[in-house]
Amino acid sequence: MSTSTSRRTTTTAAALGLTAALVLAACGNPSEGGTAEVAAASGGTVKINLSPDQKRVTTGKVDSIAARVPEEIRRRGTLEIVDSSGSAAPLTFYATDDRTVIGVEPDIAHLVADVLGLEPHINTVSWENIFVGLDSGKYDVGFSNITVTEERKEKYDFATYREDNLGFEAKKGSGLRIDGPEDVAGKAVAVSSGTNQEKLLVEWSKENEKAGREPVDIKYYQNESDTYLALQSGRIDVYLGPNPTTAYHAATTGKTEVVGTYSGAGSTLQGLIAATTKKDSGLVEPLAAALDHVVENGTYAQVLQRWGLSDEAVTTSEINPPGLPKTDA
Structure with a gap:
């Protein structure tokens, strides 16, 4: 697991000319037939499964990582995951049954829960209530395309898993x-x-x-x-x-x-998306270790591939790296 707070920076020109994370090819109404076709920037196409029968990528429990989860969560047996409601394909959205939450965010959350030996329980709420719920302890971790920012780091801990x-x-x-x-x-x-x-x-x-x-x-x-x-x-x-x-x-x-x-972090820094927990909750280190494990065993790459987001992959999970600077007053 990496706890480094260093992160590569980009030149202003490079940041302004970022290659799109994915290039998509429409294939009619995505709700017809339950698929949508995406083409990765590196070439080739991927068909996204929009049905409630997701056949998610799974992985096994790692006892040494699971043992580091705070005792209260281990006793409960569930990982209370919070994600934003609404339609934000391919990040988080509803399947063709309009009930099942699907997307790259819930898929990565499920993988992490697998490693930790916990049952994933996804709670969908409005954006602002993600942070209200984390603050109150109602939820353990947010997987909702949450960007690391210097302001948020004052209240939350971050374990990164995707470029922003x-x-x-x-x-x-x-x-x-x-x-x-x-x-x-x-x-x-x-x-x-x-x-x-x-x-x-x-x-x-x-x-x-x-x-x-x-x-x-x-x-x-x-x-x-x-x-x-x-x-x-x-x-x-x-x-x-x-x-x-x-x-x-x-x-x-x-x-x-x-x-x-x-x-997402401005002109000189590559933005990062991260699993987000209440500061000093004791969960961020096992989360980062779980993310590093799925990166290493290849299941993380499989998840990004199935959603056409391979170009946003990271090679390690960083804890609380530099984020979007505070806005000048």
């Missing part, structure tokens, strides 16, 4: 190309509240004002469907979200396109 890249999504044929703050000056951009995407966009808006450009017109919507209605109607110019979800939506609808990508 963001995507700017616009109406198809918009002619937009977004590589930096100047490209969204004066633009209406939708973003979810409380996310690292919002922090990045707020910082870009401040940079624009300092440079004498118009600020970003930041918009907030209650759910994804409202955001995409606003995008199609022209009420917003761009939506900023996780790159896997924007790429998936663009390909499967054919109505939008990804017009830029960016690291």
